[in-house]
Amino acid sequence: xxxxxxxxxxxxxxxxxxxxxxxxxxxxxxxxxxxxxxxxxxxxxxxxxxxxxxxxxxxxxxxxxxxxxxxxxxxxxxxxxxxxxxxxxxxxxxxxxxxxxxxxxxxxxxxxxxx
Amino acid sequence: xxxxxxxxxxxxxxxxxxxxxxxxxxxxxxxxxxxxxxxxxxxxxxxxxxxxxxxxxxxxxxxxxxxxxxxxxxxxxxxxxxxxxxxxxxxxxxxxxxxxxxxxxxxxxxxx
Numbered sequence: 001x002x003x004x005x006x007x008x009x010x011x012x013x014x015x016x017x018x019x020x021x022x023x024x025x026x027x028x029x030x031x032x033x034x035x036x037x038x039x040x041x042x043x044x045x046x047x048x049x050x051x052x053x054x055x056x057x058x059x060x061x062x063x064x065x066x067x068x069x070x071x072x073x074x075x076x077x078x079x080x081x082x083x084x085x086x087x088x089x090x091x092x093x094x095x096x097x098x099x100x101x102x103x104x105x106x107x108x109x110x111x112x113x114x115x
Numbered sequence: 116x117x118x119x120x121x122x123x124x125x126x127x128x129x130x131x132x133x134x135x136x137x138x139x140x141x142x143x144x145x146x147x148x149x150x151x152x153x154x155x156x157x158x159x160x161x162x163x164x165x166x167x168x169x170x171x172x173x174x175x176x177x178x179x180x181x182x183x184x185x186x187x188x189x190x191x192x193x194x195x196x197x198x199x200x201x202x203x204x205x206x207x208x209x210x211x212x213x214x215x216x217x218x219x220x221x222x223x224x225x226x227x
Contacts, residue, residue, distance in 0.1 A: 102149055104159070104161060106159050
């Protein structure tokens with residue numbers, strides 16, 4: 001019954017490495033999101049996409065990029081990982097139909113540690 | 116979007132009703148109230164939303180006051196698995212879903 005799948009549950013990377021976080025949803029949702037969650041700071045939106053090949057910056061896009069080549073897949077890329085990007089990363093999706101856009105389905109999260 | 120105020124933490128005995136309050140005194144006419152919860156080490160989970168009428172689904176009930184300035188999420192028979200952080204969010208519909216601000220929520224502890 002898993003609907004939003006994040007490729008890795010736990011990752012450990014070194015400073016300067018390029019990191020890919022993959023997210024796939026099987027609900028035919030138009031919108032997809034990447035958040036990060038840190039203690040005391042709550043969930044912060046990094047990027048979102050409302051269509052294939054479309055992307056919009058969220059509140060904290062610096063140091064990140066995204067790719068949406070297919071409707072079901074939204075990738076978060078850390079071009080050169082830094083220790084301050086150690087965090088829990090959460091992917092979510094939602095429908096653009098009238099009542100659905102704010103009903104987000106989240107993945108289980110990917111906990112990234114950058115050494 | 117209007118801001119919300121929630122107590123930082125609450126306790127509830129297993130089997131009793133858990134009533135989680137949320138204040139949103141600056142809510143505007145086109146803004147809905149959404150509730151999500153996040154169990155430790157998992158992604159947030161949508162629970163319920165409403166505009167002005169009370170709503171009920173298989174997970175919970177949402178009671179919105181007549182002036183819409185506050186609401187209460189009710190878990191009718193709390194279980195240990197309901198221990199989580201509960202987020203009350205006020206937002207207008209947008210087709211992007213960008214507007215959600217999760218805030219800090221209420222940490223609910225259900226005790227045996």
